[in-house]
Amino acid sequence: MNIVESNTIQKTILVYLEVDSLYESQKLENGYEEFKSLALSSGLLIKNSLKFSQKSPVINTFISKGKLEKLKDLVFESDVDLIIINHQLSASQTRNLEKYLDKRVIDKTELILDIFATRATSHIGKLQVELAQLNHLSTRLIRGWTHLERQKGGIGLRGPGETQLETDRRLIGKRIKRLNLRLEKSHKQREINRYSRKKSRNKLVALVGYTNAGKTTLFNKLTKSSQIAEDKLFATLDSVTRKNTNPDHGPILFSDTVGFISDLPTQLIESFKATLDELKSADMLLHILDISDVDHKTKIIEVNNILEELGVSNIPQIIVNNKCDLIENSKIKSLKKRKKDQVFISAENENEFKNLRSVINKRLFNGVFKGWVSMENNLGNVRSILFDMGCVKEEKVSESGKMFANISIGNNELNQFIDMKGFELCHVEDILLETSTT
Ligand SMILES: Nc1nc2c(ncn2[C@@H]2O[C@H](COP(=O)(O)OP(=O)(O)OP(=O)(O)O)[C@@H](O)[C@H]2O)c(=O)[nH]1
Ligand SMILES: [Mg+2]
Structure with missing residues (x-):
C-alpha cells in the first residue's frame, strides 16, 4: 500500500544532523539535498526541516536536549504526522523520541527500506526487501508500540511490516527463515x-x-x-x-x-x-x-x-x-x-x-585480436568453443574440411589455442585461395 493509495500523504519534518564524531570519511556537502531526495522519493510532503550539528550522539535520544526542545516547538507549530532523522537510531532512541514528541519517528534505515518496498518489482526483489524489513523489525520488537497505537499505517509500516507488527519475535523468525529458503530457491532458478x-x-x-x-x-x-x-x-x-x-x-x-x-x-x-x-x-x-x-x-x-x-x-x-x-x-x-x-x-x-x-x-583480454584463423578438421571442439564465446563473425569451410573463422577474441583467450597443432592465424587471401582451389 503506498501513501497516495492510503489517502494519507504523510506530512513530515526532516531533521538533518551533522554529527562530528560519526564522520569516518568526509561528510557529504550535499548531504541534506540527498536526504531530501530520499524523503521525496518516498512520496512524503515535507512541511519543515531542521538542520544542525552536534559533537556526538546523545545516548537516550540521539539528539541533544536543547535541539530536542527546538524540534518539539517545530512539531507543535507544524501539523505533521512524521519526523525523519538522517541517521540510524537504536530502538530505544526512537522510542524515547516518539514519547517525547508524541509523533512517529523514523530513521534513515526505515526511510530507505520504505523506498525499496515501493520500488521492488521482481519476485526476488520483493522477497529481498521483505526480508530486510523483517530483519529490521525484529530488532525493534522490544520497543513498545502502544504509545503510538493510534498512528498506525503509512511510512515505515508499509509492506510486510504492517501485518507483522503485532506478531511476536518467534513468528517473525519463522517468516525470515522461510523467506531465506524461498530466496535461495529463486536464486537457483534465476x-x-x-x-x-x-x-x-x-x-x-x-x-x-x-x-x-x-x-x-x-x-x-x-x-x-x-x-x-x-x-x-x-x-x-x-x-x-x-x-x-x-x-x-x-x-x-x-x-x-x-x-x-x-x-x-x-x-x-x-x-x-x-x-x-x-x-x-x-x-x-x-x-x-x-x-x-x-x-x-x-x-x-x-x-x-x-x-x-x-x-x-x-x-x-x-x-x-x-x-x-x-x-x-x-x-x-x-x-x-x-x-x-x-x-x-x-x-x-x-x-x-x-x-x-x-x-x-x-x-x-590484454587487447583484442581481430582477424582470420584456420583450423584443421580435427579441431571441431575448438570451433565450438569459439562459437560458444560468441567470437566468430564469419566462417568458411574448404572442400577438404579445413575451417576458417573470422574472429574477435582477447589475446589471453587466443593464447590457449595458438600452440595447438592445426590452429593457425591466417590472411583473408589464404582463405580465398584454399576455398576456391579445393
Ligand atoms: N548529463 C548527463 N546525464 C546523465 C549521464 N549519464 C546518466 N545521466 C542521467 O543521470 C540520471 C541517473 O542515471 P541512471 O543511469 O538511472 O543512474 P544509475 O546509476 O543507474 O542510478 P540507480 O539505478 O539509482 O543507482 C538519469 O537522469 C540519466 O539521464 C551523462 O553522461 N550526462
Ligand atoms: Mg540504475
Whole structure:
C-alpha cells in the first residue's frame, strides 16, 4: 500500500544532523539535498526541516536536549504526522523520541527500506526487501508500540511490516527463515545460473557505483538494452546481465546493479547479498561516478567501503568518470592528465566510448585480436568453443574440411589455442585461395 493509495500523504519534518564524531570519511556537502531526495522519493510532503550539528550522539535520544526542545516547538507549530532523522537510531532512541514528541519517528534505515518496498518489482526483489524489513523489525520488537497505537499505517509500516507488527519475535523468525529458503530457491532458478554456465566462456563485467551515477544509462548503451534510467535515487533494484553487443569487444557479459548510498542499511546489504553475489564472480568492476557531483570523492570512498563489506574489493576496477558533459572541457583535460588510468565519458554519448572500450579490452583480454584463423578438421571442439564465446563473425569451410573463422577474441583467450597443432592465424587471401582451389 503506498501513501497516495492510503489517502494519507504523510506530512513530515526532516531533521538533518551533522554529527562530528560519526564522520569516518568526509561528510557529504550535499548531504541534506540527498536526504531530501530520499524523503521525496518516498512520496512524503515535507512541511519543515531542521538542520544542525552536534559533537556526538546523545545516548537516550540521539539528539541533544536543547535541539530536542527546538524540534518539539517545530512539531507543535507544524501539523505533521512524521519526523525523519538522517541517521540510524537504536530502538530505544526512537522510542524515547516518539514519547517525547508524541509523533512517529523514523530513521534513515526505515526511510530507505520504505523506498525499496515501493520500488521492488521482481519476485526476488520483493522477497529481498521483505526480508530486510523483517530483519529490521525484529530488532525493534522490544520497543513498545502502544504509545503510538493510534498512528498506525503509512511510512515505515508499509509492506510486510504492517501485518507483522503485532506478531511476536518467534513468528517473525519463522517468516525470515522461510523467506531465506524461498530466496535461495529463486536464486537457483534465476538466469544468473544460466549466465554463470556461459560465463566460463565469457568475461563478466559489473557496473557498480553510487546511486544516480549513470550505471543503467551506460549499461543500456553497452548492451543495447532499455532498462529504466531515471533521475531518482534507487532507480535500479534488480541486477540485470546482458551480453555485449559491440564487435570491438571480446566476449563480455555486462551486469547492472543496485546503486549504493552512504550509510546503506546493513539489513539491505545482507538481503541483497544474494543478488550482489553476482559481483563475486565478476572479472572486473566498472566503478561509475558522477564527476559533476561535488561529493564524488566522498562517494568513491563510500562505494569502496560497501564493496569491501561485500567481499569484492579485490576485483580489478576501472574508474569511469561519467557526466563529463556537465563540467568544463578545460577541467576534464586537466583531470585526464592527472588520472591517466581512469576513463572519462558521458554515458549518453556513445561516440565517446572508444577509450572506454579499449581500456576494458586491454585490462580484460590484454587487447583484442581481430582477424582470420584456420583450423584443421580435427579441431571441431575448438570451433565450438569459439562459437560458444560468441567470437566468430564469419566462417568458411574448404572442400577438404579445413575451417576458417573470422574472429574477435582477447589475446589471453587466443593464447590457449595458438600452440595447438592445426590452429593457425591466417590472411583473408589464404582463405580465398584454399576455398576456391579445393
Ligand atoms: N548529463 C548527463 N546525464 C546523465 C549521464 N549519464 C546518466 N545521466 C542521467 O543521470 C540520471 C541517473 O542515471 P541512471 O543511469 O538511472 O543512474 P544509475 O546509476 O543507474 O542510478 P540507480 O539505478 O539509482 O543507482 C538519469 O537522469 C540519466 O539521464 C551523462 O553522461 N550526462
Ligand atoms: Mg540504475
